[in-house]
Structure formats: structure tokens, C-alpha cells
């Protein structure tokens with residue numbers, strides 16, 4: 001089982017076979033974990049991954065499940081479990 005590695009940044013292309021793109025608005029994307037990829041923060045398999053290249057993010061509704069945050073120099077990642 002692979003873990004998302006952020007050491008040299010994050011590119012969806014590195015995990016294309018393992019993530020299903022649900023929503024793409026250019027600077028933000030939501031993806032579904034289809035092959036038990038593991039979270040870079042807690043090392044457990046996650047459910048959904050939100051990736052943003054913006055400096056800020058606003059969520060109108062709180063996730064109803066545990067979530068982790070991770071960042072690279074360019075991107076903010078939110079992973080729900």
C-alpha cells in the first residue's frame with residue numbers, strides 16, 4: 001500500500017491510477033482514493049483528498065469525519081478518513 005510522498009511536492013499525475021478525479025475547478029481539485037493510498041500525515045488509508053493551489057480555503061460545512069492537513073510549498077492538502 002502506497003503512501004503519498006510530499007518530499008518533492010505533490011502531483012496528481014504521480015498517483016493517477018490510484019485517485020479518481022471528482023471535481024476540478026482549476027486551482028482546486030477533489031479526488032477519491034480508489035486503491036488504499038495512505039495519508040501523508042497519519043499513515044492510514046484516506047477516503048477523499050482535496051488539493052488547493054490557492055493561499056486560502058473556506059469550507060462551508062465541516063467534514064463529519066476525521067481529517068488531516070498536509071502542505072507542500074505550492075499546495076494545501078486536506079484528507080478525510
Ligand SMILES: [Zn+2]
Pocket residue numbers: 039040041042043044046067068079081
Ligand atoms: Zn490522515
